[in-house]
Amino acid sequence: MSDQDSLVEYGFRRVIITITAILCALLEIVDTTIVNVALNDMKGSLGATLTDVAWVITAYAIANVIIIPMTSWLSKQFGRKRYFATSIIIFTVASFLCGNADNIWELVAFRFIQGLGGGALLVTAQTIITESYPMAKRGMAQAIYGMGVIVGPTLGPPLGGYIVDNFSWPYIFYINIPIGIIAAFLTVMFVKSPKYGDKLKANQVDWIGILLLTVFIGSLQFVLEHGQQDDWFADSLITTLSVVSVFGFIFFIWRELTYEHPIVNLGVLKDSNLRIGTIMTFILGFGLYGSTFIIPIYTQSVLGFTATDAGLLLIPSSITTGLMMPIIGRAIQAGVPQKYMVTAGFAIFFVYSLWMYLVMTPDTGVEHFFWPLVARGIGLGLLFVPITTLSLSTLMGKDIGDGAAFTGMTRQLGGSFGIAIITTMIARFHQQHRVDLIPNLSAIDTQVQQRVHALQQMFISKGFAANEALDRAYQMLELSVGKQATVLSYMDIFIGLGVLFLLCIPFVLLIKKGAGNLKAASAAH
Template identity: 80%
Template sequence: MAENKAQIQDEDSLVEYGFRRVIITITAVLCALLEIIDTTIVNVALNDMRGSLGATLTDIAWVITAYAIANVIIIPMTSWLSKQFGRRNYFAASIIIFTISSFLCGNATNIWELVAFRFIQGMGGGALLVTAQTIITESYPIAKRGMAQAIYGMGVIVGPTLGPPLGGYLVDHFSWPYIFYINIPLGIIATFLTILFVRSPKYGDKLKANQVDWWGIILLATFIGSLQFVLEHGQQDDWFEDGTIVTLSVMAAFGLVLFIWRELTYKYPVVNLRVLRDTNLSIGTVLTFILGFGLFGSTFIIPIYTQSILGWTATDAGLLLIPSSITTGLMMPVIGKLLERGVPQKILAAAGFGVFFLYSLWMYLLMTPDTGAENMFWPLVVRGVGLGLLFVPITTLSLSTLKGKDIGDGAAFTGMMRQLGGSFGIAIITTFVSRFTQQHRVDLIPNISLIDFQVQQRIQALQQNFIQKGFSINESLDKAYTLLNANVMRQATVLSYMDVFLYLGILFLICVPFVLLIKKGSGKVDTSSVH
């Protein structure tokens, strides 16, 4: 009883007010934004990197993969590392690692240097995301944690969308190293603010070297690293037809089983799995996974569609998503206020899943090879509303009944599941688009018969067009057939994107009754510890 009281007092001692809370909140959101923007900002610079570093398409993909693998390995360990080194020290060290490795990335002279520095950057960045969430959560009194998650959520949701247009602008007007250099002044400011204002909770003694869960760390790295590689490279390597993918899938499966066994039996586990006994957190981690699936999946598919089908530039494709992000940002404080006034998280989350279903259905219905930006504006605004309704209630639900050191463990789980949800989403969507495109092409080909009068007219018109450009009759006929085939592939690809949006929508619709089944009262913020 005395120990619980001491823990509650220590937790209350971390609550900040006035100017200090504003500065801590800005620092934490800035760090979360830095990390998330860096996940997507490189996507638009890959071609320039290839050219200047002389890398192949397969090699350059490692710039994204290395960062993602480091991210998901470090995220589950952040709570444990915070306890070992102190929250403030660990957070400041992570910002410094992230900032220095950003400078090194910009100065890389070959592709493998860049990949190595991106891995180190990911180790620092993964810590920023989860520790920022924990710091914000603990800086607000329990009754105001809905608003705290709303403020944090603005950074997490807006970040992936800001990356591509910002990256496109920097690459177009400067050069690709500046997508990394932009982190340096922000990192220096965040480091000083952290050292001056962030406080560390007192969570007992540090572990000795012989008590550290080295096997847990190795098994976690094996499981998460292998799984992330499989998800990133599965489609391009033809999944289980490739020996490396099969080997790493087996390693991921065995690594997971052994990791769970180790963490449940070792006295000083590196990841506290027992915190998942909290019903709200266990439900929240599943919902966070689905949220990551939808957030990163839809953020990934729209730029690909607009660039490959509509022929847009990377900057234009990135700018298209900004209205959606602004809408989400505007929604966040509104949702925070609703939670403070006692609206149940499960009602808001169910509404969010329903709105996201409407967005997916709308995109399914309007997609054609000629869909313009004006057609997608309102559906993307609806997407922004849906994400706003989902992120804050799910995150608040996950952490609402946790206290003390468990908050950091819970934040680590939700952070990891959001990242893994995104990785699964992108991997599954990429595979579906590839497989569905082939199937739709097979289905469309029988409709193009050379004995069909309309088809003959189409081919003759295309042939005449090429003849007028100076090609011979045979060359013009070949080019007409090639163009016709390209049009079929384009139509097949659009149909595959339509399928993906439909299935995404169905997934979110299925979630609605499950969210509403959360037992009454389990989503309410526990205020008993403040009396």
């Protein structure tokens, strides 16, 4: 019996291991988005500015993206069971410390530590689930894991909104503590660790690689998170960190290709399916996190939804994806080619984006969003499992963990790029549409005059003097132009996202024939 086979579990043990791994994946992913709706409350209670409080998200994301590519290596160094259990404990303790933080910088520091624990949970949970299932059932294993990964980002905002509205913001961290304790106990009791061979001695560890990875990813993540608010390259810090990131990346690649014991095994990228899968995973992250980010902002800023309502709007999409996962897992097991599923997923995501473009107005109702978001759920379901399965389908043995780390990292980076590009484009498009709309408001246009007069009369009826009522009428007109410009900029974003997904279809067709068949379903990583 190979070491790979000795990790396969059956019956009750497999159920428990699956639950443990999904709990951990959910903990990590929900925590990425749960704080979004609590930032205002944190700002108030910790006396921080919005820029300061944005670091609560940035610190977690930077730690996450630094640790994800190193998880495979760290598992081999410390033994997977020990590393996984330790990561859960770090995450849980850091959650407690986050809830007890007295000032914003304490909170940011504890969020960074929480991100170091959390980054490990995602990739390691995926590896553990995959190896607990026999080859023929790995598509289903991947589907079960996928339910957590896709539903997680959407659960964050409504759960966060509910906790903040009914309790107080520290409870969004305290909620992790009982789950973390249960997950750590189950890991120690049930999870097995594969035999990895000899550990490296301290002087063989790729410390320079670790440093270069931290510098490159940390700088890149900072630039992406803060570029828009600091006006990109007009800001000297953003420019400096962009240069540092580029050179950090070049030196990191050189170091990993030439060092005997690299921290990240770039050799796995020789596999053409993993290379194509990595590009598609990046775009999946872009679409998943980008649309999860954009819809709550649009509904709150333009339509006036509360934080909880904006979060709840995404739930039909998540439920649809959750229901799709087991169906897709069975389809993969039955031998349906993943190529066709991925192509259908990208096409449906294009339809969703086009649909959102068509229903967007300054007063779109909840009912207009329901079916487009269900389409989004179907598209994401068709993309997540088959892309991940295909990416890792031709990898064997320990390369699977390295491949899983790559897909995990590129999904996170895709999300960061997506959010950075979307926020920048919304600001740019808004300015452009505003400039284009203003000339239509000619003072000699009879429709404009009638509108101003009607607004002035409304304010006079509320007791304002004629000249004050006129000022207010012009302010109202100004606001409605701003709102129209905002809606047009969101429409541009959706049509852009749709085109991006449409352009992915040729990449899918480049995937080798026979890739992703069940013998290779190491995919599940």
